[in-house]
Amino acid sequence: MNLELSEEQSAVRRLAKDFVDREIVPHATDWDRAESVDRSVVGKLGELGFLGLTIDEEYGGSGGDHLAYCLVTEELGRADSSVRGIVSVSLGLVAKTIAAWGDEEQKRRWLPGLTSGARLGCFGLTEPGTGSDAGNLSTRAVRDGGDWLLSGTKMFITNGTWADLALVFARTGGAPGHKGVSAFLVPADSPGFGRRTLHGKLGLRGQATAELVLEDVRVPGSAMLGPEGKGFSVAMSALAKGRMSVAAGCVGIAQAALDAAVGYAKEREQFGKPIARHQLVQELLADIDVDVDAARLLTWRVADLVDRGEPFAVASSKAKLFASEAAVRAANNALQVFGGYGYIDEYPVGKLLRDARVMTLYEGTSQIQKLVIGRELTGVSAF
Ligand code: FAD
Helix, strand or coil: CCCCCCCCHHHHHHHHHHHHHHHCCHHHHHHHHHHCCCCHHHHHHHHHHCCCCCCCCHCCCCEHHHHHHHHHHHHHHHCCHHHHHHHHEEEHHHHHHHHHHHHHHHHHHHHHHHHHCCCEEEEEEECCCCCCCCHHHEEEEEEECCCEEEEEEEEEEEECCCCCCCEEEEECCCCHHHHHEEEEEECCCCEEEEEECCCCCCCCCCCCCCEEHHHHHHHHHHHECCCCHHHHHHCCCCCCHHHHHCCCCCHHHHHHHHHHHHHHHHEEEEEEEEEHHCHHHHHHHHHHHHHHHHHHHHHHHHHHHHHCCCHHHHHHHEEEEHHHHHHHHHHHHHHHHHHHHHHHCCCCHHHHHHHHHHHHCCCHHHHHHHHHHHHHHHHHCCC
16 A cells, blocks of 8 residues: 555645634534534535545546545544534435445435535434344334335434435334345435434534434335345445544544644643653653554555455454544543643543544444454354
């Protein structure tokens, strides 16, 4: 793997860096306090092509490879994980999944809106009773003539109250576990589609996380994404790439923690000198720095595998596992460097720690990533 970025990759990284420093970083604290990012940022992301990365131009996408996608995702994560998550879900989990599994009509109907930012997507897999054990979900889809009627509850759905389109996983057959699951593209303005914003999150406060309640939501047969009974494969393929995106966002968090901690350590004086001159403070900074590098390299490796058409799912689990734990460590170490000032939200590191904390939980907890890696090592599934 060549670690030198191409001209195009460097340009897209610069574009993302300039954009987030101008349009997101100055507002991140206010959006966190208000529990909502300014939704107009979504349209701006669309204009720059950041919601269409890796999607074919004929469907409104902006092309680019997965390393470019990771570079942009890292910058968004450095600026505000709430915004990063909006993109990772609408583009990473929904648009890319339609591009991979959709028929021509589905791609033409949904992708231009999602890639421009005119529409947002959400990904409805988790339910109140099934998180890690997603294959046992209980939302049902029942045939009614040529249509399907969907009923059930989805929990913790990112973009849930903002989305125009929900990718919903529901049980269509009597087959037990994941074999009876199918995927559906459900317009969020369908009758019977209810949603409720979840407040009081520890982090990602700017994001519209919701509970979705579907009561006999009618969709045509053409709303099924992928073959009947293959919904779990659709979900897992989405999450395999999604974990790379979470990992890239975590690199951004860790980088932001490093930048903030180094800057503060050079300015803050104790015992008559900048705290940067105390060796134990340098140790904290060095630990963050190594976490940033290691997480970034693991993430770039996944992007490289995807772009070369090689198997990448286990590498993606490794990157997500390491980068999410590293982001929590890095933000926590940065907070230590800030001392008491790190504990109030006039400084950025407390938010970084709160935002980082969910990364070891969603898109598969750290324990689930270890089971994926363990299965690969032993050939034995512990699920
Ligand atoms: P559980 O599955 O109940 O796990 C609880 C604990 O048990 C964890 O520590 C877990 O690791 C451990 N555990 C479970 N099974 C095993 C096992 N076999 N071996 C070892 N340990 C195990 N979901 C969506 O579908 N779409 C979204 O957009 C979305 N966004 C989210 C946004 C936020 C802010 C949050 C908090 C969650 C979001 N989720 C979303 C849900 C998320 O993916 C789940 O919370 C996650 O998969 C864990 O499920 P759970 O919370 O039910 O925990």
